[in-house]
Amino acid sequence: MYRFAWRNLFSRPIRSGLALIGLSIPVFGVVGLMSLSNGLRGLVGDTVKQVQGVMLLRTNTPSPVFSDIDPKLSDEIRKLPGVKNVASEFWRVAPPVDNTSMVLRSLASGSTEKRLSNFLDSPVVLGMNISEHNRLDSAVYQRALIKPPSIGGRFLEESDRGQNRVVLSKKFSIQYPNLDGSPKRPGEKIKIGTEDFEIVGLYETKSLLLDVVLVMDIVTARRLLKAPLDATSALYVEMNSARENERFSKTVEDRWSEIDSRGMNEIEASFGDIMGQIDVLLLMAVGLAFGVGAIGIVNTMIMSIMERVPEIGVLRTNGWSSRQILSLITLESLYLGTVSGIFGCSLAIIGCWVANFYLKDGIRLIPTPTILIEGLVLSILTGMLAGMYPAWRASRWSPMEAIRYDP
Amino acid sequence: MSMIETRDVTKSYRSGEGVMEILHGVSLSIPAGQCAFIVGPSGSGKSTLLHLIGAMDQPTKGQVVIDGQDLTKMTEPEKDLFRRDKIGIIFQAFNLVGNLTAFENVLVPFLPVGITPELRERAKAMLTKVGLGHRLTHRPIQMSGGEQQRVAIARALVKNPQVVLADEPTGQLDTRTGEDVFRILRELQRELGTTLVVVTHDRRFIQPQDMLLEIEDGLLKK
Ligand SMILES: Nc1ncnc2c1ncn2[C@@H]1O[C@H](COP(=O)(O)OP(=O)(O)OP(=O)(O)O)[C@@H](O)[C@H]1O
Ligand SMILES: [Mg+2]
Numbered sequence: 310m311y312r313f314a315w316r317n318l319f320s321r322p323i324r325s326g327l328a329l330i331g332l333s334i335p336v337f338g339v340v341g342l343m344s345l346s347n348g349l350r351g352l353v354g355d356t357v358k359q360v361q362g363v364m365l366l367r368t369n370t371p372s373p374v375f376s377d378i379d380p381k382l383s384d385e386i387r388k389l390p391g392v393k394n395v396a397s398e399f400w401r402v403a404p405p406v407d408n409t410s411m412v413l414r415s416l417a418s419g420s421t422e423k424r425l426s427n428f429l430d431s432p433v434v435l436g437m438n439i440s441e442h443n444r445l446d447s448a449v450y451q452r453a454l455i456k457p458p459s460i461g462g463r464f465l466e467e468s469d470r471g472q473n474r475v476v477l478s479k480k481f482s483i484q485y486p487n488l489d490g491s492p493k494r495p496g497e498k499i500k501i502g503t504e505d506f507e508i509v510g511l512y513e514t515k516s517l518l519l520d521v522v523l524v525m526d527i528v529t530a531r532r533l534l535k536a537p538l539d540a541t542s543a544l545y546v547e548m549n550s551a552r553e554n555e556r557f558s559k560t561v562e563d564r565w566s567e568i569d570s571r572g573m574n575e576i577e578a579s580f581g582d583i584m585g586q587i588d589v590l591l592l593m594a595v596g597l598a599f600g601v602g603a604i605g606i607v608n609t610m611i612m613s614i615m616e617r618v619p620e621i622g623v624l625r626t627n628g629w630s631s632r633q634i635l636s637l638i639t640l641e642s643l644y645l646g647t648v649s650g651i652f653g654c655s656l657a658i659i660g661c662w663v664a665n666f667y668l669k670d671g672i673r674l675i676p677t678p679t680i681l682i683e684g685l686v687l688s689i690l691t692g693m694l695a696g697m698y699p700a701w702r703a704s705r706w707s708p709m710e711a712i713r714y715d716p
Numbered sequence: 717m718s719m720i721e722t723r724d725v726t727k728s729y730r731s732g733e734g735v736m737e738i739l740h741g742v743s744l745s746i747p748a749g750q751c752a753f754i755v756g757p758s759g760s761g762k763s764t765l766l767h768l769i770g771a772m773d774q775p776t777k778g779q780v781v782i783d784g785q786d787l788t789k790m791t792e793p794e795k796d797l798f799r800r801d802k803i804g805i806i807f808q809a810f811n812l813v814g815n816l817t818a819f820e821n822v823l824v825p826f827l828p829v830g831i832t833p834e835l836r837e838r839a840k841a842m843l844t845k846v847g848l849g850h851r852l853t854h855r856p857i858q859m860s861g862g863e864q865q866r867v868a869i870a871r872a873l874v875k876n877p878q879v880v881l882a883d884e885p886t887g888q889l890d891t892r893t894g895e896d897v898f899r900i901l902r903e904l905q906r907e908l909g910t911t912l913v914v915v916t917h918d919r920r921f922i923q924p925q926d927m928l929l930e931i932e933d934g935l936l937k938k
Contacts, residue, residue: 310827316815619810624824626772627871628800630793633828708799709773712807 310633314640317613324609329649331605332688335598336653337660340684342591344661344674346584352517352672361447362394363554365544365561368569373400373543374433378568380539389560391553392546396441396448399527400542401534403432404502406523407485432481434501435522436530439465445547450476450524453512462495462510469526475499475506476524479513502533517672599687602649603695610642610699621703622711631704638700639693646692650685657684719748719878719911720769725778727764738764740934741778746927748878751905751912753922756931762915763883765931769913770803770881771795783878800825804872804880804910806901808887811868812856818843819852822871835874842870846900862893866900873904880905882914886921894918 318325365386370376380397387395435450442448443466454476455461465476482493498505501523514520525533531540548557558570614621621634658681661674668674706714722744728737738761746752754762767773768780771787780787783802790798799805812821822839823831843849846866856864865885872880885901886894898921905912914921922928930937 313816313820313827320815620813623807623811623813625796626770626799626805627825628796628798628803629825629828630796636828707773709767712767712772 310637311640314637315644317641318644321613324612325645328605328609328645329652332602332646332649332691333653333656335595335602336650336684336688337656338598339595339687340654340657340676340680341660342595343680344657344676346588346591347677347680348672348674350584351675361551362545362547363558364571365546366569366571368567373398374402376400376542378541378543380541383544386544386546389557391548391557393549394441394445394547396445396545397438397527397541398543398545399436399530399536399540401434403434403523406432407500430484430521433522434530434534435524436527437524438527439470440467445545447547449514449519450512450522453514455479455511455513460494460511462508464510465524465526469509471526471528473504473506473529474509474525475501476510476512477508478520478522479511480520482511504533599691603691606642606645606692606695607698610638610696614638614699614703618706618711618714621706622708622714625708625711635700635704638703639696642696643689643693646689649692650688653688654681654684717748718745719783720746720913721781722769723779725768725775725780727768728776738934742936744929744936746911746913748911749909750927752927752929754913754915754929754931755917755919760931761934762931766881766883766913766915770805771798801875802878804875804877806865806868806872806882806885808884812864814856817853817855818848818859818867821867822874824871825875839874842874845904846870861889862897865889865897869897869901869904873908873910876908877910880910880912882912884915884917886918
């Protein structure tokens with residue numbers, strides 16, 4: 310009976326094939342999108358692991374780039390119990406680097422995918438209070454510095470205060486090369502806005518979100534961006550023990566309503582929230598596609614049973630019960646669902662592989678076994694459910710009705 | 717003892733608003749091992765009667781008793797099993813399932829429950845008896861009309877049924893092929909002692925010892 314059902318699918322290969330494609334596309338979609346969202350989560354996870362402190366920002370600002378806080382806050386925070394280090398930071402979107410504005414670069418590059426990656430690549434200025442930052446245990450960029458004997462150079466020092474000196478990501482050293490096309494090296498110059506900066510060091514965090522930061526002294530940054538002399542965007546706070554982060558956040562938020570304290574796990578969680586919402590949207594779209602795929606299968610199976618009415622009559626008159634007819638037709642659409650699932654998953658694996666090839670670093674599409682199995686199960690279920698109505702109809706005919714039916 | 721018995725069987729169909737009665741009270745009795753012919757003009761209700769005997773349809777009134785079992789008192793699943801194990805059926809055409817080989821078509825009643833090696837052997841033997849031992853793996857479209865009917869005969873008889881019903885089994889065959897097919901059916905019926913009921917327009921096949929049932933306008937002619 311299993312082989313019989315299988316063979317029935319092949320008696321109309323084109324029709325079955327179309328139904329198969331109709332269902333494998335949503336499978337492809339769901340696996341692809343889940344892999345993408347998985348990749349994005351991984352990206353944020355990578356970033357968060359490198360940042361262990363708590364960041365204080367103005368409430369309701371999505372990123373420190375848009376945040377401004379009271380410069381005197383740092384002194385008050387320092388007095389709170391359990392606080393080990395407080396470092397002031399000044400963040401802004403960078404002016405054009407080497408005379409290339411982000412907008413121009415986006416427009417210049419053709420594909421959407423490049424535009425997306427250019428958007429994620431737009432440079433950001435971080436001005437840091439050097440002495441405060443050098444005291445941190447979990448200072449991200451210090452730790453990410455490419456150390457000698459590689460061509461990493463050095464990190465910022467007290468003597469860089471007020472100077473046009475910058476620590477650049479390795480990624481930018483390649484993206485903003487010298488005139489002869491060679492990557493930028495420590496000791497060479499890069500233009501930020503209208504000013505020339507000396508590159509003192511290169512870092513690499515390998516996180517897509519962190520590797521876009523131009524690290525410089527806070528005084529330099531304020532001057533470069535024409536901000537007030539004490540402008541402050543955020544405070545980076547380390548506690549004696551990271552376990553106190555949460556309690557500390559609560560204390561701060563209770564006392565200063567305009568301040569939002571974000572532990573990195575909190576950022577990860579809120580990002581998870583956003584991703585969750587995006588996932589819901591994606592799943593709705595994919596659900597729609599599954600609906601269409603299911604209708605394709607219902608259609609195929611109805612056509613298939615209608616042209617086989619006399620044959621079903623033969624089976625019934627030879628002693629097949631209506632339940633056995635039901636099983637046969639359900640089995641056929643179950644096979645369709647399974648094959649569609651396998652086909653769609655294979656497409657998705659190939660698709661992710663190709664996409665990863667083009668998205669050289671940063672986001673990776675990861676079709677985990679769980680995602681693949683989910684896609685497959687979904688497809689099998691869809692196939693089976695879609696086959697139920699045609700199967701039920703075929704099983705309702707009495708033997709005699711089916712035999713006398715004139716196609 | 718009679719193998720097939722109908723008692724005052726009527727059958728009507730709803731057609732449009734009215735009800736159309738096709739059989740107006742048919743009572744007959746066919747002894748075991750007998751070969752009976754149902755003849756009559758087109759539309760007289762021959763096929764309808766055959767379907768009632770074969771547990772494929774339900775009479776509107778009356779009783780159908782096969783081998784002592786009252787079909788009108790059976791549940792649907794019981795009738796399914798009854799058809800599978802006790803009734804062999806051969807139609808005029810389109811008897812076979814296109815996606816199955818000749819061999820598989822013979823075993824089709826047992827596909828859902830699984831084919832035992834014993835059934836396999838019986839099917840092979842039966843196909844050999846109808847002269848198709850060399851064509852086990854052929855599909856229906858690869859076979860002539862006469863060969864397809866012989867596969868249908870093999871299928872009807874492979875389960876060694878109590879009753880074989882044939883509805884114009886030679887209706888679509890030329891005279892020679894029809895004779896061949898009928899001869900085979902007849903031989904196997906004798907060999908197995910099956911009760912055979914044939915609906916036919918062709919009175920050539922009827923022999924003196926056979927039972928003749930003439931139907932006209934839904935009534936058995938005495
Ligand atoms: N399902 C049905 N609904 C309505 N009328 C039906 C149905 N089945 C059969 N009939 C009618 O019953 C009558 C008898 O049909 P049946 O097939 O038994 O005749 P028959 O004697 O076998 O004729 P033929 O020699 O042409 O095969 C016909 O008039 C047919 O139209
Ligand atoms: Mg007829």
